[in-house]
Amino acid sequence: MAxxxxxxxxxxxxxxxALYTKPRNEFKAAQQLESAGVNFYLPTxxxxxxxxxRKKKITEPLLRGYIFIFSSERERILSLEQPxxxxxxxxxxMPARIPEWQIDxxxxxxxxxxxxxxxxGLVPGVKVKIKDGPFQGVIGVIQExxxxxxxxxxxxxxxxxxxxxxxxECNFEIIR
Numbered sequence: 233m234a235x236x237x238x239x240x241x242x243x244x245x246x247x248x249x250a251l252y253t254k255p256r257n258e259f260k261a262a263q264q265l266e267s268a269g270v271n272f273y274l275p276t277x278x279x280x281x282x283x284x285x286r287k288k289k290i291t292e293p294l295l296r297g298y299i300f301i302f303s304s305e306r307e308r309i310l311s312l313e314q315p316x317x318x319x320x321x322x323x324x325x326m327p328a329r330i331p332e333w334q335i336d337x338x339x340x341x342x343x344x345x346x347x348x349x350x351x352x353g354l355v356p357g358v359k360v361k362i363k364d365g366p367f368q369g370v371i372g373v374i375q376e377x378x379x380x381x382x383x384x385x386x387x388x389x390x391x392x393x394x395x396x397x398x399x400x401e402c403n404f405e406i407i408r
Contacts, residue, residue, distance in 0.1 A: 270307045
């Protein structure tokens with residue numbers, strides 16, 4: 233089962249933005265944004281928690297530490313003044329605008345109540361620059377990356393691909 237919390241929605245010169253929240257403050261951030269009159273979207277799902285004596289359904293944020301707003305620049309600044317909001321997700325020093333189709337896809341996926349798994353971390357196909365270790369400075373493309381396991385990076389060389397297995401704790405910088 234999945235659900236969502238939606239604040240007011242209307243458009244005109246508004247964009248979707250992702251905001252970082254304080255740890256475990258997603259619902260508090262939603263309340264604060266609602267009180268401030270800012271349109272928001274907090275994707276949630278129902279989780280069944282097991283205690284020794286009972287089971288209980290709990291609503292959890294789908295993406296821990298994030299809430300989305302549909303806002304003008306003025307409303308985005310107002311959102312950043314809320315106590316539970318840490319900052320706006322940025323790209324190249326500017327607030328990152330999220331395409332509406334991505335938010336729509338998330339809403340559609342949650343509406344199906346299908347089973348899903350959230351994968352955190354590096355995604356295959358992403359170009360990265362290795363920041364430390366024996367491959368420091370090397371640029372490659374992620375081929376495989378599973379949390380806690382080695383990471384496989386493809387490095388193109390003379391129409392050949394060299395696959396390097398790196399430890400999971402290796403640091404990367406995503407290149408766009």
